[in-house]
Amino acid sequence: MRDTSRRVPMSGSALAYAFLFVVVVGIQGVALKLALRELDWQMVTAWVAFIHLLLVIVIWYRGDLDLRGPYRGTIIAICSGTVAATALPLLNIALERGDASLVVPVAAGYPAVTTVLAILFLRERMTWSRLLGLMFVLLGLILIGLDA
Amino acid sequence: MPQVDWLPFTVGFVVAVGIEGILIKLALRDLRWTAIFFWTTVSYPVPLFALWVLGDLEFQFPAFASAQAAVAGVCASIGLILLNLALSRGDALLVIPFTSAYPVVTVILAIPLLGERLTQVRALGLASVVVGLMLLGRAE
Numbered sequence: 001m002r003d004t005s006r007r008v009p010m011s012g013s014a015l016a017y018a019f020l021f022v023v024v025v026g027i028q029g030v031a032l033k034l035a036l037r038e039l040d041w042q043m044v045t046a047w048v049a050f051i052h053l054l055l056v057i058v059i060w061y062r063g064d065l066d067l068r069g070p071y072r073g074t075i076i077a078i079c080s081g082t083v084a085a086t087a088l089p090l091l092n093i094a095l096e097r098g099d100a101s102l103v104v105p106v107a108a109g110y111p112a113v114t115t116v117l118a119i120l121f122l123r124e125r126m127t128w129s130r131l132l133g134l135m136f137v138l139l140g141l142i143l144i145g146l147d148a
Numbered sequence: 149m150p151q152v153d154w155l156p157f158t159v160g161f162v163v164a165v166g167i168e169g170i171l172i173k174l175a176l177r178d179l180r181w182t183a184i185f186f187w188t189t190v191s192y193p194v195p196l197f198a199l200w201v202l203g204d205l206e207f208q209f210p211a212f213a214s215a216q217a218a219v220a221g222v223c224a225s226i227g228l229i230l231l232n233l234a235l236s237r238g239d240a241l242l243v244i245p246f247t248s249a250y251p252v253v254t255v256i257l258a259i260p261l262l263g264e265r266l267t268q269v270r271a272l273g274l275a276s277v278v279v280g281l282m283l284l285g286r287a288e
Contacts, residue, residue: 014233014234014235014243015234015238015246017231017234018230018234018238018243018247019246020230021230021250022246022247022250023250023253024223024230025224025247025250026251026252026253026254026257027219027254028223028227029251029257029258030261031217031220032217032220033262034213034261034262035213035216037213038210039208039210039214039217040206040208042196042199042204042206043205044217044220045196046207047214047218047220048192048220048221049189049196050221051218051222051225052185052188052189052192052221053192055185055189055225056186056189059186060186064182065183065186066180066183067183068183069179073175073177073178073179074175074178074179074187077171077172077175077179077183077184077188078187078191080168080171080184080188081184081188081191082191083164083165083168084165084168084188085188085192085194085195086164087160087161087164090157090161090164091157091161093154093157094154094158096154097157098152098153098154099258099262100255100264101255101258101259101264101265101270102154102270103154104255104258105251105254105255105270105278106155106162107161108278109280110165110166111166111248111284112280112284113162113165113167114165114169114170117166117167117169117170118169118170118173122173130283130284132283133280133281133284133286135280136276136279136280137276137277137280139273139276140272140273140274140275140276140277143270143273143276144269144270144274145152145155147273
């Protein structure tokens with residue numbers, strides 16, 4: 001049996017990876033906007049898709065790609081991929097037309113939609129923390145919308 | 149008239165990725181994250197193929213802009229790996245709120261690199277979104 005009594009909630013390496021995530025995904029918004037100054041959104045979408053494809057090849061080469069599982073999970077994953085494939089061009093079109101400092105904070109509000117859907121369809125609980133979080137996100141979106 | 153023609157597409161993105169979050173959560177009951185990443189990646193070419201068939205995809209390769217687009221792709225890919233590494237080493241309760249802060253980096257970089265302005269209202273809106281996301285993340 002594993003001893004979990006000494007487990008730290010967030011190790012130093014977890015914090016480092018989370019910090020790097022913040023920096024890397026933050027840079028992504030600016031890099032997309034810079035690329036969109038010279039390329040159209042279709043071509044930028046193609047580049048991002050191509051890089052993802054390279055990463056899948058790396059994962060497969062390392063032997064980490066395991067596609068086994070029930071059909072149900074695979075079908076849901078394909079649906080998820082289809083939705084993601086729709087979302088990526090939408091973000092690029094939005095960045096093509098609006099400031100990155102407006103589009104990215106609004107686009108970052110997507111967990112609010114996930115939370116509402118999770119409560120409606122996954123029967124997750126609505127807590128005070130979630131309600132307050134939703135209200136803050138909504139307020140922020142309204143403020144950013146007013147600034148636009 | 150304010151320029152808000154970006155808003156419908158951003159709302160579309162928010163709804164689509166919001167739905168994606170639910171679908172990923174459902175799929176993770178049966179599959180590993182690498183399988184979900186695979187299916188997402190193989191789905192990307194579908195709209196691109198449709199655009200190509202419709203004649204709306206014109207291949208263009210100016211070196212510097214292509215490099216910038218490739219950097220964006222690398223950031224997206226590496227970001228996903230880093231998130232998984234962070235989640236595998238720390239509680240989602242702490243990792244997710246922390247990672248919600250990434251728009252701050254975009255906004256800070258957008259000022260010198262893109263010449264965008266950070267108004268007080270925009271900064272307040274950004275802070276409100278980040279606080280809200282942190283609260284949503286804490287509830288996970």
